[in-house]
Amino acid sequence: MLVGDRLKHISLVAGLVFASLLVVQQASIFTGYAGRTGSWITDTGGGDGSHDLWVMDDQVEMSEDIKPLLESSTLRIRSIDGVAWAVPLFKQYLRARTPDGRLVTVRLIGIDDASLAGGPRGASREELAALRQDRAILVPRAHLDGALRIERDPATGAPRPLAVGDTISINDHELRVAGTFDAAPDFFWDPVIYTTVSRALAIAPPERRQTAFVLVRAKEGVDPKDLAARIHQVTGFRALTTDGFVDRTREYVLRQTGILINFGITIALGFVIGTLVAAQTLYSFVLENQRFFAALKAMGVPNRRIARMIAVQVLVVGLVGYGIGAGLAAASGYAFSGAGLAFEITFATLALGLVALVTSCLVAGLLGVRRVMRLEPASVFKS
């Protein structure tokens, strides 16, 4: 019957498409943003083998929360049973002056001079080895023509991307771009610049504590989680696996920034709009078709069968609306991916959208069904 009323059918499907588009798209953008919060953590680990644990001050909440340890901390950690190796990692927010004189805030990362452990995964072995050159830094390729772009070349006066061979200065220390690396899109926007720990210590303003993290590799056969517990027991430091650190960072960011509540509101709005549109359209559909429902009841169709009929029709339009909406959400994510949209569509997101839409439709259908249940079959003779 619903399909017979083309205008109502189209308006109902359109409402549900809009609702599922909102739910799936916003949930996917949220997932994308949430995923990006751990980009630097997962990008770290190139060079001489990958680490199992991040060790940090017990008060550190996330990757950008720097509460440095004493230099001796690395030695303490190396002495713990089960540790194969441990290297310091320097991290500090500093201001870099580009060749055209602009100041850009950067995240300066210093990695172990000897092993280069803790370098970016997006750098090749050769690019990473370039850090051994004098005053060398590695900069992210995505920022060459972005935050680090030279707006006015001192020689030509024209704008151009920063390039290998250019120099930037941090705290009056001149540094040379020796290589570049690929970095995953990051929730935190300041460019990450890599150099060695000793060079970073020479550049950064002196502090008593300079080791942001200690990267630890467990000996073969040692469970990293057991080792983490041992490190905490011996030193009082927090030791996390990469996944654990990513989770902690994501949870902190979501909690502190209100992203969750903001996206949650939009997603809830989509759900409410979907429910209202579906309920309003379905209810008016039921009202307009009361005589047909009354006729069916008079002719001997039981209430539960009419409820099933309405439920099937509602679910069919719901699934059609969801399919189109989710498809449009995926297409929009794909279309805007080049513009830096944080969009990650997952099975969980699709499942969430489906559950939201089906719930919307069932709630809406329930209102219609209730109306039909109360309908007296004898009313068929009054119409």
Place this chain on the structure above:
Amino acid sequence: MSARVPAIRCVGVTKEYGRGDTAVHALRGVDLDVPPGTLAMLFGPSGCGKTTLISVLAGILDMTAGNVEIFGTAPFQLSDAARTEWRSRDVGFVFQQYNLLPSLTAVENAAVSLMIRGVDWNAATRRARPLLEELGLGDRADARPRELSGGQQQRVAIARALLHEPRLIVCDEPTSALDHATGEKVVELLRSIAVREGRAVLVVTHDDRIRRYADLALHMDDGRIVERAARASNGASADPTDAH
């Protein structure tokens, strides 16, 4: 079913809406016997209780007091579920506004009464086609209601009311939306069905032009049957004004 069992028997049927001083007495003790093979027509002014009476007889409206038996079955002694099932089996409905489902074709609409009985879609539509042909709609079987004239829609509705072979067919103003000639054809058809199959057809109407087709003409007023006229054994009309 024995021929001595009346198609419709009701004794002292009353129906009140509301209670106390504000109660509306729609039926005030209606007694009625209709034998099988009868086309009975209910006449009377608006609000006299015609629609209430057919609603009670069809088992879709509870009565306040009295007894009703349809071909020996007392629908109001059945549970709600059993009465719903009884209606789907033993009662056919023809409505003033046809109430054909707009998204279904004529043959699918006719087949609805069988589908309600649990017959699958294909079998039901297969069985509906010959009936539509019998009713002169063979070439319109695949048309949707909006593509049919009023008379054609009413014939589809009659096919729907007949296909599951009910014993009681209840019609509410079946000719009111039709021109005179089409209305007469529809009533002729209903009468032939009642006589041929030993069923009972109960028609509520304001249309005096079709009175001459009635085997039993009942006039209602103020919730009572105030006048009865049966067709004479020689076939003379139940309509005393008819010259036949």
